[in-house]
Amino acid sequence: MSPTAKEAGLAACHVCNRLIPVSELAATGHRCPRCGASVHLRKSDSLARCWALVLAATIFYFPANLLPMTHTGFLGKVQSDTIMSGVLYFFASGSWPIALVIFIASVFVPLLKLLVLAYLLISVQRRSHWRPAERTRLYRMTEIIGRWSMVDIYVVTILVALVKLGALANIEAGPAAPYFALVVVLTMFAAMAFDPRLIWDRMGDEGN
Amino acid sequence: MDKRIACHCCDLLHEVRPLPPGGVALCARCGAILYRYKRNPLDRTLALALTGLILFIVANSFPFLAIEKAGLTRQMTLATGIFELYREEVYLVAALVGLTTVLLPLVELCALLYVFAPLRLGRRPRLLAPVWRVMARVRAWSMMEVFMLGILVSLVKLASMATIVPGVAVYAFGALIIVLTAAFAAIDPHLVWEALENR
Numbered sequence: 001m002s003p004t005a006k007e008a009g010l011a012a013c014h015v016c017n018r019l020i021p022v023s024e025l026a027a028t029g030h031r032c033p034r035c036g037a038s039v040h041l042r043k044s045d046s047l048a049r050c051w052a053l054v055l056a057a058t059i060f061y062f063p064a065n066l067l068p069m070t071h072t073g074f075l076g077k078v079q080s081d082t083i084m085s086g087v088l089y090f091f092a093s094g095s096w097p098i099a100l101v102i103f104i105a106s107v108f109v110p111l112l113k114l115l116v117l118a119y120l121l122i123s124v125q126r127r128s129h130w131r132p133a134e135r136t137r138l139y140r141m142t143e144i145i146g147r148w149s150m151v152d153i154y155v156v157t158i159l160v161a162l163v164k165l166g167a168l169a170n171i172e173a174g175p176a177a178p179y180f181a182l183v184v185v186l187t188m189f190a191a192m193a194f195d196p197r198l199i200w201d202r203m204g205d206e207g208n
Numbered sequence: 209m210d211k212r213i214a215c216h217c218c219d220l221l222h223e224v225r226p227l228p229p230g231g232v233a234l235c236a237r238c239g240a241i242l243y244r245y246k247r248n249p250l251d252r253t254l255a256l257a258l259t260g261l262i263l264f265i266v267a268n269s270f271p272f273l274a275i276e277k278a279g280l281t282r283q284m285t286l287a288t289g290i291f292e293l294y295r296e297e298v299y300l301v302a303a304l305v306g307l308t309t310v311l312l313p314l315v316e317l318c319a320l321l322y323v324f325a326p327l328r329l330g331r332r333p334r335l336l337a338p339v340w341r342v343m344a345r346v347r348a349w350s351m352m353e354v355f356m357l358g359i360l361v362s363l364v365k366l367a368s369m370a371t372i373v374p375g376v377a378v379y380a381f382g383a384l385i386i387v388l389t390a391a392f393a394a395i396d397p398h399l400v401w402e403a404l405e406n407r
Contacts, residue, residue, distance in 0.1 A: 134240070
């Protein structure tokens with residue numbers, strides 16, 4: 001099998017894919033000679049940065065799910081809804097496809113992403129040789145699905161913009177909204193910080 | 209130019225070879241997509257980016273949704289949501305929604321036109337390298353398709369409470385998502401790298 005870029009002494013630019021000999025990196029100030037992007041053999045401090053972001057997102061996951069996302073005033077009554085109470089409301093009122101969309105996008109995906117990233121980090125740190133191709137696919141999946149968690153933020157935005165009918169009906173954003181936004185942003189940054197090539201680097205470490 | 213490419217997911221080196229029409233090159237080890245065959249990339253990217261800019265203007269200047277309840281009507285544009293969040297002092301969320309649904313898609317459209325209009329005319333845009341780098345960064349944070357799902361969920365949420373009337377801008381927004389995705393799919397990055405190489 002052909003070698004990896006690292007084994008061949010090359011670093012790949014993540015923006016324009018140009019291969020740069022590692023020995024020339026210091027001379028170019030770790031800049032790609034073709035497009036000027038910063039080039040490193042591996043994402044710098046990938047594991048530490050990814051852990052920090054995963055932990056921060058985990059902390060914010062609690063207020064995001066426990067505090068109310070919206071305050072709804074309807075004919076004089078005010079009702080506060082968390083993400084989960086919204087899901088249960090839709091489930092009870094029979095629109096279970098919507099209940100499922102909100103549950104998957106807002107509760108399940110962020111949690112899954114945090115668990116998957118924590119698992120990948122631990123597996124890399126423990127120098128696991130178990131199913132690297134599947135672990136890489138798992139990483140690509142978390143990278144793709146992460147953005148869909150934003151859906152609840154957008155729902156709040158649209159509700160807040162539309163439902164401003166004075167005393168009749170009025171919706172305002174609750175305290176959970178910024179926490180939830182932070183969870184989505186931090187998990188996206190965490191996925192970007194993780195370098196999937198580390199999974200494969202460990203495979204070549206048989207000697208150590 | 210170096211005829212090799214390293215897989216961005218597992219670092220394995222591959223020889224770059226021409227693909228048959230419709231072909232995709234996958235990493236031999238982890239299955240990630242390395243590059244794809246592109247048909248008529250410059251014309252397509254440019255045409256789609258221009259279409260996208262027109263749709264963007266329509267999506268942002270016409271009524272987006274309207275709500276009707278007991279004789280009361282309220283209309284919103286795309287910016288209304290951002291404005292209301294700002295007024296309710298949820299600044300972080302307002303900024304995030306503004307960036308991901310309005311500002312960054314606009315940056316993407318402008319960057320596409322800035323890069324590909326000169327390339328189509330056989331010239332190299334002066335700021336090709338920095339603009340191309342910005343474009344690669346911004347892509348992950350432009351989330352119009354997620355916003356569209358948010359609209360659908362909101363419609364169902366409000367259906368029992370009031371009548372919701374979709375405006376022209378919603379259709380323009382939907383079309384813009386498809387056009388922008390197609391524009392990015394049409395790009396042949398090798399052309400840009402070649403242009404960068406021949407300075």
